[in-house]
Amino acid sequence: MILKSQVEWALHCCAILAALPEGRYLSTKALAEFHGLPKEYLSKALQSLSQAGLVHTTLGPSGGYRLARSPDDLTFLDIVEAVEGKSRTFVCNNIRANNPCRPAGFCDTSPCAVARIMWEADEAWRSKLRSVRLSSLVETLSREVRADIWGKTFEWVMDRAG
């Protein structure tokens, strides 16, 4: 079980988009070039974000993406679920129902105990992702990334933002 690389891409792209001033857009081409990724495939990750309503898009020259909400209203979970889907990581096939010692037609009242525990762990994972806002990531980056690189990056992005 491993997350798609698109999750990583989407998170990094959102971090860049978070730095974009109100009303400006950044194209897939620019985001792909910045991260050294295949433009065509990256667009699929951005499409997922778009379908989930996390980003807004505009067509034509100087078109592209921008965040649909404030970075303070976007969590890691939003982005991860947009790409990976909202379904749980553990699916219960209820194999306990195959126990040959059960009376025919026996019906369970509560979900399988194994599944409940696995789902709790899944919820712990999601809960952690839900607790981290995109704005907090940007803040961390602005602290950790060397000032000159941070500045040049901002310029680079602004040069290409339509």
Added chain:
Amino acid sequence: MILKSQVEWALHCCAILAALPEGRYLSTKALAEFHGLPKEYLSKALQSLSQAGLVHTTLGPSGGYRLARSPDDLTFLDIVEAVEGKSRTFVCNNIRANNPCRPAGFCDTSPCAVARIMWEADEAWRSKLRSVRLSSLVETLSREVRADIWGKTFEWVMDRAG
């Protein structure tokens, strides 16, 4: 991202093996029949448990599997990692290194901020799984499963335990 069905199978099989008296073994065939699973494929999951040292095996007639440790010393995480592997669910390809604004040969001091957060969530998931012992699952089952089914199941298993 979804866990293999083998994880579910391994957990249920361990629950059965936990009820097995000291020194008795239960075969793949019995476990497969009990859960209504393909014997050949289930054996792959049990092999994983064996390679991880979680179960002990004996060859020949009346051979099979038994737990290598007490159910109180076996956690969900042990079983899940035996089947799924111990590697993290999020892999960082360090795409930040492709930022064209970086000086050539620039070297990062700390891991990517995005990856750190994803790894924390991964650890939250593992931590939850680590906190649940197999003995606790068995206790829950003994409370929730109807007494007659629980008893018949025990007999069924003992009939086939070598």
Added chain:
DNA sequence: GAGAGACTACTCGGATACAGTCTGTCCGAGTAAATCCGG
């Protein structure tokens, strides 16, 4: 020179191939118990 219309260039989004992993099956090698056979 100005405005309306056509055109171009660029974008996103869906449709289409390729690859790797998960799922499932089959068979042979090795081993330990049970059985059989000769003394």
Added chain:
DNA sequence: CCGGATTTACTCGGACAGACTGTATCCGAGTAGTCTCTC
């Protein structure tokens, strides 16, 4: 009755398909800016 050889039943491991998902690429639909042509 006893001991050794044979048979049997089981695990283990590798080899091998089929299905599904992740990865990667391409092309069409649509839009915003630009250019041209007319007045």
